[in-house]
Amino acid sequence: MEQKNQGICRFCLETFSDATMTRHLLACKTKKEREAQELANAKSTYPIYHIKVSSYRDYWMHIEMNATSTLRELDNFLRKIWLECCGHLSMFTINDVDYQDADEDSESWDSIIESIDNRLMDAMKVGDKFSYEYDFGTSTDVESKVIAERQGALDEPVRILARNSPYIYECSECGRQAIVFCTECECLVCEECLADHECGEEMALPIVNSPRMGECGYIGDLDFDTFSHQEKY
Numbered sequence: 189m190e191q192k193n194q195g196i197c198r199f200c201l202e203t204f205s206d207a208t209m210t211r212h213l214l215a216c217k218t219k220k221e222r223e224a225q226e227l228a229n230a231k232s233t234y235p236i237y238h239i240k241v242s243s244y245r246d247y248w249m250h251i252e253m254n255a256t257s258t259l260r261e262l263d264n265f266l267r268k269i270w271l272e273c274c275g276h277l278s279m280f281t282i283n284d285v286d287y288q289d290a291d292e293d294s295e296s297w298d299s300i301i302e303s304i305d306n307r308l309m310d311a312m313k314v315g316d317k318f319s320y321e322y323d324f325g326t327s328t329d330v331e332s333k334v335i336a337e338r339q340g341a342l343d344e345p346v347r348i349l350a351r352n353s354p355y356i357y358e359c360s361e362c363g364r365q366a367i368v369f370c371t372e373c374e375c376l377v378c379e380e381c382l383a384d385h386e387c388g389e390e391m392a393l394p395i396v397n398s399p400r401m402g403e404c405g406y407i408g409d410l411d412f413d414t415f416s417h418q419e420k421y
């Protein structure tokens with residue numbers, strides 16, 4: 189089945205491909221109107237970073253965060269929406285500097301590794317690319333770029349501007365929509381076929397909109413990002 193790598197702009201609700209989304213978000217009139225409104229009501233403003241995060245090309249998100257937020261807050265967000273299975277270590281690499289949680293591995297702690305309690309604005313600037321790794325065993329890699337900066341106010345810690353739409357997979361047995369990924373035989377299975385599946389139901393993990401799908405018992409949290417249910421702001 190052909191899978192379209194596209195997502196919806198959460199301001200004007202138009203659909204764009206991964207390749208054209210960045211350009212659209214920088215020009216979206218509805219987004220600009222909302223920001224102007226927020227700016228008019230804001231008691232104080234701060235620098236806001238527009239960051240694109242992507243993983244294995246199929247999974248991507250455009251987000252905005254207060255640039256005075258810490259890398260830990262970005263780490264928490266990535267874990268919550270995409271990655272967290274059982275509390276593995278993670279690390280950012282930005283301009284050749286590694287950022288990690290200081291408490292987790294004090295043995296190997298040295299001056300080359302910085303703390304993830306650094307602020308975004310102290311670790312990166314517009315145009316910088318950086319990488320993030322979750323779980324150093326069966327790792328999931330995320331590539332990121334700071335796309336733009338603006339002065340404004342956000343009413344949420346992380347605002348999702350756009351995200352890849354969930355992919356639809358066919359059951360390898362009957363062709364209906366698959367709901368699980370069998371980690372034993374690495375095939376996709378629908379609800380009807382699951383009961384008779386030769387590997388049993390224990391080895392099956394739900395299909396989720398995450399680059400962590402199928403890894404290390406990842407089951408995700410389907411309700412975290414309510415926009416996947418097509419709600420408007």
Ligand SMILES: [Zn+2]
Pocket residue numbers: 197198199200201202212213216217218219
């Ligand atoms: Zn738009």
Ligand SMILES: [Zn+2]
Pocket residue numbers: 273274275276404405
């Ligand atoms: Zn795990």
Ligand SMILES: [Zn+2]
Pocket residue numbers: 359360361362363364377378379380381382
């Ligand atoms: Zn089936």
Ligand SMILES: [Zn+2]
Pocket residue numbers: 370371372373374375385386387388
């Ligand atoms: Zn199987």
